[in-house]
Amino acid sequence: MNRPFHGGNLKEASLKYKMGRDEFIDFSANINPLGLSPRIKEALLDSIDLALCYPDPYCDELKREISTHLGTDKENILVGNGSCDLIYLIARTFNPRNCLILIPTFSEYEYAVKISGGSCQFFKLSEEKDFLWKKESVLKRLKGEDLVFICNPNNPTGGLVSKEDLLFTVAEGKKRGATIVVDEAFIDFVEDSDQFTLVREAVSNGNLLVLRSLTKFFALAGLRVGYVVGAKRMIKELEKKQSPWSVNGLAQIAAREALRDQNFAEKTKSYIQQERNYLKERLEEIEGIEPYPAAANFIFCRLTKDGINSSLLAEKLGCQGILIRDCSTFRGLDNRFIRIAVKKREENIKLIAALKDIFGE
Ligand SMILES: Cc1ncc(COP(=O)(O)O)c(C=O)c1O
Known part of the structure; x- marks a missing residue:
């Protein structure tokens, strides 16, 4: 039995597409787009000697x-x-x-x-x-x-x-x-x-x-x-x-x-809600992508356009430095499904533009 496959593998993407790890916009791992809270960062720096x-x-x-x-x-x-x-x-x-x-x-x-x-x-x-x-x-x-x-x-x-x-x-x-x-x-x-x-x-x-x-x-x-x-x-x-x-x-x-850090938690919740709505609405506008109801910080979508499957789409976006999760490796799914993490507005805009280009709009 092979180990499960996951998103967020920047090392592999960097070797495959011959780009630096920080050149990618990674929609394949569902991590808070606001990153580390300043409070956590400060506490970590203050505690470095604990290592x-x-x-x-x-x-x-x-x-x-x-x-x-x-x-x-x-x-x-x-x-x-x-x-x-x-x-x-x-x-x-x-x-x-x-x-x-x-x-x-x-x-x-x-x-x-x-x-x-x-x-x-x-x-x-x-x-x-x-x-x-x-x-x-x-x-x-x-x-x-x-x-x-x-x-x-x-x-x-x-x-x-x-x-x-x-x-x-x-x-x-x-x-x-x-x-x-x-x-x-x-x-x-x-x-x-x-x-x-x-x-x-x-x-x-x-x-x-x-x-x-x-x-x-x-x-x-x-x-x-x-x-x-x-x-x-x-x-x-x-x-x-x-x-x-x-x-x-x-x-x-x-x-x-x-x-x-209650502040950070509240800020994250409202940011994700706003960006998830934004991203979902833009995805709904693309003919050939059907987003499902989304409760967390990612959006699951079905691809309905002939000739575009999940691995082809992941490959086309990957070449442009955009990573999405091809869901064909999940038991019970096939190559009609992808998962996209909710990221920062400017990153979401880049993804939508790349998708519109691929889906011919
Ligand atoms: C549903 C679910 N549970 C658990 C995990 C493991 O998370 P972690 O070990 O980073 O807490 C993941 C990671 O993607 C996940 O998607």
Whole structure:
């Protein structure tokens, strides 16, 4: 089994298109276009000497910050080297025999389960229903699986499922002995995210884990921080299998400052909302591109023009220094789909101009 393929690989793009890494406009990775907040930057520079020391292996201070932020106890939280690290830890700890994955979605769930010796069943979401689902639909597919991965909002399709539908699935999962993992890596970008997150329910539900990432919203992809929220008993199990010093000292500092930076969070939310609307409206104007409803900081699109598929389009844009995510490598999708991150206005304008040129407008 090959390792999953991801966007944001500037090294590969730079070799392929013979351009410098900083010459690209990268719409293939969904990172906050506002970049690092000044507060995080300053804290990192002030703390650079921490690079000399071992970090706190328990991330105590950061856990306290996260638990205050979420209104949980510290013991309900485990911090990891990005949320991807925690996906692997969950698979390693709970050793699922059989896992249900709603596809198309983030490809690391499948890989993590399979390398832990488990097998995967796939529930293919319907293109006609914008890849969204209602409570009964997951339930009908649940036939003895002991772990279910649900991504909300979903990557790459961008759709958001209601709390009611998720909680129904969690409750039914419990009756059938299944643990539900809800990956909320992109939920900070969602308007009224409080109405969708399951972090509070994860504390009191013995079969629910919620994953969060700080790498996208706070632009810490290179430093790596994520966390999982769950019942204390489940968190303790996970902790036993985690390797020591998983989260480096600078990442712990950056994450602590990120969670205290309310201003940056509000600025990001309103910027993304405004630019997502702008980008989606411009994409809708191009004949041959159909954007789907988008809840996070990226827009998933179907290509409908004869002769233009996702790899051809990615190649044509790549030659111009513009990277998009060709979604044909996602299980359950084909070469009619692309994903575009929401970036700064001037970058979005360049993408639209290049697309109009390719689509002959
Ligand atoms: C849905 C989803 N979950 C988790 C991750 C992993 O994020 P990180 O390990 O950077 O926190 C990604 C990365 O793209 C993702 O798309």
